Amino acid sequence: MPNRDDCLQLDAHDPLAPLRAAFELPPSVVYLDGNSLGARPRAAAARAAQVVQQEWGEGLIRSWNSAGWFALPRRLGDRLAPLIGAGAGEVLVTDTTSVNLFKLLGALLRLQHERDARRRVIVSERGNFPTDLHIAQGLARMLRQGHELRLVDRAEDIPAALGDDVAVLMLTQVDYRTGALHDMAALTRLAHERGALALWDLAHSAGALPVDLRGADADAAVGCTYKYLNGGPGAPAFLWIAPRWQGVLETPLSGWWGHAEPFAMEPQYRPDAGIGRFLCGTQGIVSQALVECGLEVFERTDMAAVRHKSLALTDLFIALVEQRCGAHPLTLITPRQHERRGSQVSWQHPQGYAVMQALIGRGVIGDYREPGILRFGFTPLYTRFIDVWDAVEALRAVLDGEEWKQERFQVRTAVT
Numbered sequence: 001m002p003n004r005d006d007c008l009q010l011d012a013h014d015p016l017a018p019l020r021a022a023f024e025l026p027p028s029v030v031y032l033d034g035n036s037l038g039a040r041p042r043a044a045a046a047r048a049a050q051v052v053q054q055e056w057g058e059g060l061i062r063s064w065n066s067a068g069w070f071a072l073p074r075r076l077g078d079r080l081a082p083l084i085g086a087g088a089g090e091v092l093v094t095d096t097t098s099v100n101l102f103k104l105l106g107a108l109l110r111l112q113h114e115r116d117a118r119r120r121v122i123v124s125e126r127g128n129f130p131t132d133l134h135i136a137q138g139l140a141r142m143l144r145q146g147h148e149l150r151l152v153d154r155a156e157d158i159p160a161a162l163g164d165d166v167a168v169l170m171l172t173q174v175d176y177r178t179g180a181l182h183d184m185a186a187l188t189r190l191a192h193e194r195g196a197l198a199l200w201d202l203a204h205s206a207g208a209l210p211v212d213l214r215g216a217d218a219d220a221a222v223g224c225t226y227k228y229l230n231g232g233p234g235a236p237a238f239l240w241i242a243p244r245w246q247g248v249l250e251t252p253l254s255g256w257w258g259h260a261e262p263f264a265m266e267p268q269y270r271p272d273a274g275i276g277r278f279l280c281g282t283q284g285i286v287s288q289a290l291v292e293c294g295l296e297v298f299e300r301t302d303m304a305a306v307r308h309k310s311l312a313l314t315d316l317f318i319a320l321v322e323q324r325c326g327a328h329p330l331t332l333i334t335p336r337q338h339e340r341r342g343s344q345v346s347w348q349h350p351q352g353y354a355v356m357q358a359l360i361g362r363g364v365i366g367d368y369r370e371p372g373i374l375r376f377g378f379t380p381l382y383t384r385f386i387d388v389w390d391a392v393e394a395l396r397a398v399l400d401g402e403e404w405k406q407e408r409f410q411v412r413t414a415v416t
């Protein structure tokens with residue numbers, strides 16, 4: 001079993017180690033929550049100042065053209081595309097993940113309705129991130145055509161749920177609670193064999209592991225930029241549409257930014273021929289601009305190297321927790337098999353909330369999800385092997401010393 005010096009050696013030989021300098025991280029903190037909010041790229045502060053002072057302050061309205069503001073959602077989409085196995089002109093950075101889900105699910109349901117109106121079921125997992133399910137529920141209610149959500153409790157039950165009434169299989173590739181990774185290609189193939197379309201949420205996979213949307217033959221996808229892509233709090237999300245559906249799918253949010261000629265100011269909506277039709281209205285440019293700082297860092301490595309380190313970090317974390325905290329009631333809920341694991345590790349503990357607060361009190365930042373889940377995200381661009389060691393030592397101290405029993409660690413905050 002590795003010791004602290006071994007971890008330092010692993011860092012010394014890590015080809016990704018130099019990338020940590022691209023991020024601002026407090027020296028006293030071990031940050032293991034990049035699966036919720038990624039760390040700040042150092043370049044983001046200067047970029048924000050440039051947008052606010054020069055582009056907005058001096059350029060004023062001219063900056064929509066001269067600073068490329070109007071083109072940002074497409075330009076960022078093209079820059080993000082290689083990370084998710086997409087091509088140029090197939091991705092937009094825009095709106096939120098929830099809103100993009102609404103647009104794409106609405107578009108896919110409409111397409112299926114035209115092909116076979118009996119297909120009115122959306123299949124997903126009960127454990128999917130709540131917003132995905134809420135958006136589907138809201139759409140189904142709004143459409144008033146008898147659409148419904150069919151939820152399975154276990155991934156093994158997905159095939160049986162894909163009956164001939166299914167319109168869309170809507171899944172999140174990496175589960176936000178357990179970190180379990182779906183086989184996107186196999187499930188998409190199965191959906192297609194059954195006549196359904198496949199819509200993927202990449203919130204916990206984009207920037208965390210190699211994603212191949214085209215290779216998997218997926219139909220559409222959404223994802224966040226504020227997690228592993230380090231775009232900043234509330235940074236705009238992204239959406240992808242398969243080449244075969246470009247110019248075919250219609251957005252239910254037909255706003256002027258998606259018009260073929262926004263500045264023709266026509267009263268009649270006429271969609272852009274390509275991905276642009278999935279824009280809706282004016283974008284938050286300060287937030288958009290910062291996404292670029294996160295994407296730039298990925299251009300200094302490749303996703304195979306990121307995945308290699310991610311698995312090494314999560315393997316080490318699992319092994320050390322089992323060895324050094326083995327006397328405590330911690331249950332691993334993340335799959336051990338590499339092909340089934342994203343870039344996070346989750347443990348269930350009867351006092352999970354208080355344990356996480358005590359850990360944060362020691363400067364080791366993960367987060368907590370119901371029921372009783374301690375969640376640790378590993379971002380290979382900036383997480384070191386020594387961070388893994390120090391996090392496990394802090395967890396051991398919290399558990400051995402029963403620090404979590406302190407009153408202050410029982411207080412529930414709004415965001416956990």
Ligand SMILES: Cc1ncc(COP(=O)(O)O)c(C=O)c1O
Pocket residue numbers: 096097098099129131132172176201203204224237
């Ligand atoms: C799988 C998944 N989808 C969507 C979201 C969030 O969507 P939004 O950015 O619209 O709040 C999250 C996390 O917040 C998530 O984990």
Ligand SMILES: Nc1c(O)cccc1C(=O)C[C@H](N)C(=O)O
Pocket residue numbers: 035036037129176177203369415
């Ligand atoms: N989107 C978040 C937010 O608005 C506030 C706090 C956390 C988040 C998150 O991203 C949570 C995250 N999607 C999760 O997996 O739980």
